[in-house]
Amino acid sequence: MPLYRPLSRPLLRPRAVVACPLMPSVSWLPSWLRRARRLGAVVALATLAACQAPSQQAPSGVVPVSPVQTPVAAIPTPAPAPVPTGPAANGRVKVGLLLPLSGANQAMGEAMLAAAELALFDVGEASLELLPRDTGDSADGARRAADDALAAGAEVLVGPFGAGAVRAVAPLAAVRRTPVLAFSTDRSVAGNGVWLMGFMPDEQIARVVRYAAAQGLKRHAAFVPDTAYGTTVLGAWRQALAAGGATGERIQRSEDKGPNVEPVRRLVADGAPFDALLLPEGGVRLRQIAPLLGYFELDLTRVRLLGTAQWDEAGVGRVPQLVGGWFAGPPPQAWDAFARRWQDAYARSQPPARFAALAYDAVALAATQARLPAGTRFTPDALTSPSGFAGANGIFRFGRDGVPEHALAILQVAPEGNIVLDPAAESFTAAPGL
Numbered sequence: 354m355p356l357y358r359p360l361s362r363p364l365l366r367p368r369a370v371v372a373c374p375l376m377p378s379v380s381w382l383p384s385w386l387r388r389a390r391r392l393g394a395v396v397a398l399a400t401l402a403a404c405q406a407p408s409q410q411a412p413s414g415v416v417p418v419s420p421v422q423t424p425v426a427a428i429p430t431p432a433p434a435p436v437p438t439g440p441a442a443n444g445r446v447k448v449g450l451l452l453p454l455s456g457a458n459q460a461m462g463e464a465m466l467a468a469a470e471l472a473l474f475d476v477g478e479a480s481l482e483l484l485p486r487d488t489g490d491s492a493d494g495a496r497r498a499a500d501d502a503l504a505a506g507a508e509v510l511v512g513p514f515g516a517g518a519v520r521a522v523a524p525l526a527a528v529r530r531t532p533v534l535a536f537s538t539d540r541s542v543a544g545n546g547v548w549l550m551g552f553m554p555d556e557q558i559a560r561v562v563r564y565a566a567a568q569g570l571k572r573h574a575a576f577v578p579d580t581a582y583g584t585t586v587l588g589a590w591r592q593a594l595a596a597g598g599a600t601g602e603r604i605q606r607s608e609d610k611g612p613n614v615e616p617v618r619r620l621v622a623d624g625a626p627f628d629a630l631l632l633p634e635g636g637v638r639l640r641q642i643a644p645l646l647g648y649f650e651l652d653l654t655r656v657r658l659l660g661t662a663q664w665d666e667a668g669v670g671r672v673p674q675l676v677g678g679w680f681a682g683p684p685p686q687a688w689d690a691f692a693r694r695w696q697d698a699y700a701r702s703q704p705p706a707r708f709a710a711l712a713y714d715a716v717a718l719a720a721t722q723a724r725l726p727a728g729t730r731f732t733p734d735a736l737t738s739p740s741g742f743a744g745a746n747g748i749f750r751f752g753r754d755g756v757p758e759h760a761l762a763i764l765q766v767a768p769e770g771n772i773v774l775d776p777a778a779e780s781f782t783a784a785p786g787l
Contacts, residue, residue, distance in 0.1 A: 445482045446478075446719075447506045447507045448507060448508070449503065449507030449510040449512075450466065450483050450502075450511050451486050451495060451502065451511065451514075451518075451522065452487070452514065453487070453488050453513075453514055454466065457490050461706050464706050464709040466712070467699055467705070468709035468710065468712045469713065471713060472712075472715075476716075477720075478720040480724075481720050486499070488514070492521035493521070495512075495513040495518035495521050495522050498513070499521075499522040499526065503525060509532050509534065509719055510526055511715045512533075512536055516542050519533070519539075519542040520542055523545065523547050532546050532547075534718065536708065536711055537551055538551040538554060540754075543754055544754050549756055552682075552683070552757075553756060553757065554586055554589060555586075556681075556759060558589035558633065558661065558681075559596070560681035560763065561680055565599075565657060566594070566599040570628045571628070572600055573601050573602060573627055573629045574601070574603040574604070574625070574630045575587060576616070577604070577605075577606060578606065579609055583633075587604065603627055605620040612641060612645075614645060620651075621646070621651045625651055625652065630646075630656050632660055632678075633660060634660075635666065639675070643658075644674055657677070658674070658678035660679070661680055662681065664766065669766055670769065670771070676766050676768060677765065677767075679765055680763075680764055682762060682764055684760070684761075684773075685773065687743075687747045688710060688745065688746065692704035692705065714742075714749070736751050741781050747761075748760045748777070760781070762777040
């Protein structure tokens, strides 16, 4: 069944679902994706492989969001609407898909490619054609991939991954006035035709810190890495404290590398004159630092740990010191729906990497833009709709500077799975401070 539906207008039902072929060969794809294509395990992949137009189906994916406060998943299927004239009459709309399909990030790139193809099927835009290109792990690889996609006629680039690769691609795209939907959270690469498809650190910090302050936690501390990322976090933290009427009592910079024993000891030395502690870490570092808080006897019955979407990973509830902590992240119901859809489509037992949802949203957004007439799609006006778009990570919108804004939920870590304490807003008019 479709993941999402427009909140502001009836669904458009195009006559066909995919543009074929996606690639001249699929021999380089992972075995599970080749098997899905070869055996026709799902209609989407069978359609892609056979280049057949399936029966009409309500499209989903990234769709315009209405100011009306209605849950995305609860919208009933509306009546069909006429297919607008536009790109179908003007030829195919080509999307350059720049992903790491080799190298250290190959597995992630393959999951993102599969998510992109799923978005193409779900949205059902017959005029859209994906041009997947392998960036490898280098900026030079990203530049070559972008140059090839642009030479093939791409009207928009989805990717590449990482700020360094985006910097390499942006000048090529700018010469051709081709927008880039890039997978990065580095503000310095946004703007001038680059639109970031990622969760910005400052929006996550603002959401969780202001929520904590609203619950009466007014004395805060921060344990942040001594990196550019840590500096960005501190700036957002100070702004959020001021907005929430809270104060910053202590700042401790952590070691970028190393066990962080001494920094944690200094953080809790002479007691802890704070009732909330920001810990914007994830993965191995989060699991290394959290137990040290207990070792140095930080009273976690009195101090609430605060985190970012980096906490939203399997197994975090098995770290005792993190249980009860709060963090800001995408609404879990949107991700869960996407993950189930992806697993069903590709017959996988495990959900994809989180980055796959970003690829889904980017391609679905491109597909909805493809319905607009040439000259009006992928423009700043079209991409900065104030009501935003709904996708696999909830609702989001772009500012004119190319930086995204997401409606985030507040979740609490629990041993059996995260608990939603404060749901994400369902529209960008629902409440301030999304």
